[in-house]
Amino acid sequence: MTEADFSFLCLLLQQRSGLSLTADKRYLAESRLGILCRRRGIADIEALVRQLRMARDLALESAVVDAMTTNETLFFRDQTPFNLFRDIILPERLAANAASRSLRIWCAAVSSGQEAYSLAMLIDELSERLAGWKIEILGTDISAEILEKARAGIYSQFEIQRGLPIQMLLKHFQQVGDKWQVSQRIRAMVEFRQHNLLERNDPFGRFDVIFCRNVLIYFDVPTKVKVLEQLAPRLVPDGAFLLGAAETVLGLATKLVCDPQHRGLYRHAAMAPPLAASPAPDFRPRPAAVATALRG
Template structure:
């Protein structure tokens, strides 16, 4: 792969997906796109680039994006966000939405579905409490191929062993050969749709909770800002926005701010200010 070809592919990926590839990722491009070339009957990456330059080919461009997208995920990944959801966010939203009896959750960059299904299993734990409620969980990803896997809800032994508690395995899965099938009940709780985080999203409506974990780390500064600018308006005013452990909104958006009580949890700035003011009003008077 020539430097010119690499520069072209870096620009294509940046424009199509926001993925920012540094110069030291050249080996990754050669490895993943080499497999793609063989799958499409192309001699090498140079031939691939020549075809992409010759005429617009959305399908081939999409295949390049799919090949270069990192789909690392697992059930109950990092655990802390799920404990936060179960112990703090979910009770908070149930109280706030008692009148409407509805709850909407968005898992952005959902990959093969484990995050969304983990949340669905936690919601299912409260089935009696949520009787009569309308629960919508949306999982989106840029890759159509990985979303097909997510919809199937069929996982390998390796995928099952990564983070899934044995109690959840026995309750929600059945073994089919060397793979495990998630129950229809849990799968029916999640809707998967293809979506690019750089594109408009107002068609999805607004959500009580947005998970956008471990995806901003792959973007450059400007792309991170654009993604947060797109996502923030989709959160209800008093909703919960959850990022990955190594991610932050600091210096990226003026619409969200960290919840001082819970690491990884973010709120709309206006709501955080109101909560802080409320705590100040209830604070004991200072003594000289």
């Protein structure tokens, strides 16, 4: 790949997705786009770039973005945010929304769906407590291809082994050949839509909880600022916003501040200092053994 071709691809990715591709990731571009070329019958990356330069091909541009987007995810990833959701955020929102009996959750950059389905399984544990409630879980991602996988809810043995407690596997999945599919009940709890975090999101409305984890790390500072500015207005005034463990809004957003009691949890600045709810034992899922990954 020539320097000129790499520079062109970097600019394309930045404009289309916000992805910041640095020089040390050139090998990654060559590897992933080489695979894309072979799949599409394009001679090489030079021919790919030439085709992109010749005419605006939105489908091909999207394929390039898909190829370069990192879709690393797993069930109950990092665990702490899910404990926060179960023990602090969910009881808090149930109390706050007792009159409307509704709860809206947005998983931004949801990838192949494990995060959204993890939340759905936690909520399902409270099915009796939430009878009559309207629960909405929205999962969005820029990649149409990865969203098809999310909607199908079918995962390999390797994907299942990564973080999914065995009791939840037995309760919420059916085996399909050598793979596992999320139950229809849990899949019905989640809606997946294609969405670019750089674009306007007004039609989505407002959410009680927003998960935007492990995506800002791939953006440069101006893009991080833009994404946070787009997301903050979508959070209800007393809602909860969660980032990944390696991410922060410090120096990037004025409308969101860190909850001093819980790492990775953010609130609207106007609500600071936040009032964290005490864990409500009757809201918690049934006691379970320490999560054990399925082996074999």
